[in-house]
Amino acid sequence: MSGSCRRGQTASRAIPAKRLSLPDGAALPPGDYSTTPGGTVFGTTPGGTRIIYDRKFLMECRNSPVAKASPCDLPDIPGVTSPNVEELKIENNHVHNYEEKVGVGEEAQFDMDI
Amino acid sequence: MNNKFDALKDDDSGDHDQNEENSTQKDGEKEKNDRDKPQSSTKRKAVVPGPAEHPLQYNYTFWYSRRTPGRPTSSQSYEQNIKQIGTFASVEQFWRFYSHMVRPGDLTGHSDFHLFKEGIKPMWEDDANKNGGKWIIRLRKGLASRCWENLILAMLGEQFMVGEEICGAVVSVRFQEDIISIWNKTASDQATTARIRDTLRRVLNLPPNTIMEYKTHTDSIKDNSSFRNTKITL
Numbered sequence A: 001m002s003g004s005c006r007r008g009q010t011a012s013r014a015i016p017a018k019r020l021s022l023p024d025g026a027a028l029p030p031g032d033y034s035t036t037p038g039g040t041v042f043g044t045t046p047g048g049t050r051i052i053y054d055r056k057f058l059m060e061c062r063n064s065p066v067a068k069a070s071p072c073d074l075p076d077i078p079g080v081t082s083p084n085v086e087e088l089k090i091e092n093n094h095v096h097n098y099e100e101k102v103g104v105g106e107e108a109q110f111d112m113d114i
Numbered sequence B: 001m002n003n004k005f006d007a008l009k010d011d012d013s014g015d016h017d018q019n020e021e022n023s024t025q026k027d028g029e030k031e032k033n034d035r036d037k038p039q040s041s042t043k044r045k046a047v048v049p050g051p052a053e054h055p056l057q058y059n060y061t062f063w064y065s066r067r068t069p070g071r072p073t074s075s076q077s078y079e080q081n082i083k084q085i086g087t088f089a090s091v092e093q094f095w096r097f098y099s100h101m102v103r104p105g106d107l108t109g110h111s112d113f114h115l116f117k118e119g120i121k122p123m124w125e126d127d128a129n130k131n132g133g134k135w136i137i138r139l140r141k142g143l144a145s146r147c148w149e150n151l152i153l154a155m156l157g158e159q160f161m162v163g164e165e166i167c168g169a170v171v172s173v174r175f176q177e178d179i180i181s182i183w184n185k186t187a188s189d190q191a192t193t194a195r196i197r198d199t200l201r202r203v204l205n206l207p208p209n210t211i212m213e214y215k216t217h218t219d220s221i222k223d224n225s226s227f228r229n230t231k232i233t234l
Helices: A055-061 A085-092 A102-112 B001-012 B015-023 B028-036 B037-041 B075-081 B092-099 B144-155 B190-203 B217-223
Strands: B055-066 B082-091 B111-115 B133-140 B166-173 B177-184 B213-218 B230-231
Touching: A055 B092, A085 B075, A102 B177, B055 B075, B055 B092, B075 B082, B075 B144, B082 B092, B111 B144, B133 B144, B133 B190, B133 B217, B144 B166, B144 B190, B177 B190, B190 B213
Parallel strands: none
Antiparallel strands: B055 B082, B055 B111, B111 B166, B133 B177, B133 B213, B166 B177, B213 B230
16 A cells, blocks of 8 residues: 555545536436535545545446547557447458467357347 | 555556567567557546546546466466456446446356446555455356346436445356456455455345355465455355
8 A cells, every 4th residue: 555646545534525517528328327415426435535436426427429439549459459349340240360270159159248 | 665656656657668568578469459449548647537427436447358268367467468447436437338238148258347446456456455355255157237236326316325435346157157346455354354244245136045255365365266265254
């Protein structure tokens, strides 16, 4: 443990109230955002600095347009990364050209998304 | 302690040297990638959340490794086989990477995804890891993708509540089983390791009788193995 990380701090003390407002245009899908009594979107812990998100909130963020953009510096690792998801799905439904033997029977698992 | 992190940063910025070493390997695939992606230039820029994005408590880096069949697994070859996928600072940036990576259940061979705090290498010997250890959960085939997702979402969302103890998480695809693990800094800190264990049970929805194993990295270095000779807890 060290206090040297940028935002982390774990010393115990009273919980300070901290309000964080989202920038305009931060369109959020409807739902429960694990709001704190003060109405912040994410929770804070002693020190007021820890940024906490629950699974549900993180999953909802997945649907925002920024989250769907392609990362600009994604390395191309055959069978591991893909320029975009659509392409990946198409590839998974066809014969793989990679030197690796990718089991065709694993397709079903790929679609097993909840 | 500040020096420690500075040292890590130096380590990290030295990574592209490592990549360059990789590119000299007789591995056509790597050579091509390194040529196509001038990683060293983008690497040095600090990764920050974009406007209107949701910042994370820490920046994290995705790594991928795959054991080359027939090669020895010395520390050096491990370091050479491991590849950085990218670093993110916000929830949205995380999804951008995650959505463009195959799920662990679709990986082939002896492969691992690692997700570590930026500046911490997924290696036992890293300064942040050397006094640490990891919880291990062995999964039957078919469960890895879901469990990995739940594990990393809990880590990114700071669900473990152990201060700065968490270093990163790994999913290891093996022949007959898949293994997920979460690494922490201080193996001797039992309050922390117990809390991590309990959080794991909760976020992964593990049945009460699931076997969980803890292994210190010192032991891993001694027997040069990630998953053998572990301490079992029910």
